[in-house]
Amino acid sequence: MRIHEVVKKTGLTKKAIYYYIQAGILAPASESKNGYLDFSAEDLQKLLAVRKLRQLDLSVEDIRSMLTYPHTANYYLIRRLKALSEQEADLQQRRYCLESILDSLDMESALSDLLGQINAASLSAPNPADKPIDMTDARLVVTYFWGTFMRGLEMTEYRRFPLCAEPRR
Numbered sequence: 001m002r003i004h005e006v007v008k009k010t011g012l013t014k015k016a017i018y019y020y021i022q023a024g025i026l027a028p029a030s031e032s033k034n035g036y037l038d039f040s041a042e043d044l045q046k047l048l049a050v051r052k053l054r055q056l057d058l059s060v061e062d063i064r065s066m067l068t069y070p071h072t073a074n075y076y077l078i079r080r081l082k083a084l085s086e087q088e089a090d091l092q093q094r095r096y097c098l099e100s101i102l103d104s105l106d107m108e109s110a111l112s113d114l115l116g117q118i119n120a121a122s123l124s125a126p127n128p129a130d131k132p133i134d135m136t137d138a139r140l141v142v143t144y145f146w147g148t149f150m151r152g153l154e155m156t157e158y159r160r161f162p163l164c165a166e167p168r169r
Helices: 003-010 014-022 041-055 060-068 070-104 111-120 135-150
Strands: none
Touching (some): 014 041
């Protein structure tokens, strides 16, 4: 299919599609007579996936790696999920700081009161020791370590086990 059809089906611009071609994410066939690009159904699926992953803020380099080496998708998705969790914690901390400033102010606060409350508000960096242990790290290590040894094995009943057990509380 031609690029104008791909633009309609994906919702991407021609410029974006050419960028993804230049970035090495896809390589559509080119007709030798006129130089038009001919996109396959797989190219269309890749572009739809790229659009979704870009909406999730994955970098073009990460997307290229995921599509080139699909077995690395877990790594990139978990890494993005962790970054989102860190951003969420940072935003939550900022929200609490703003709420504490707002709660401590009166309607008729003077400038000195305002400055004092703002400077007294705590916006400290989180302590890494306070962060709970994330089981996604352990699951990722176990998956990649054992995955190479178990590839191609039939999963009989005695081989079915959880890759990583959640800690008991």
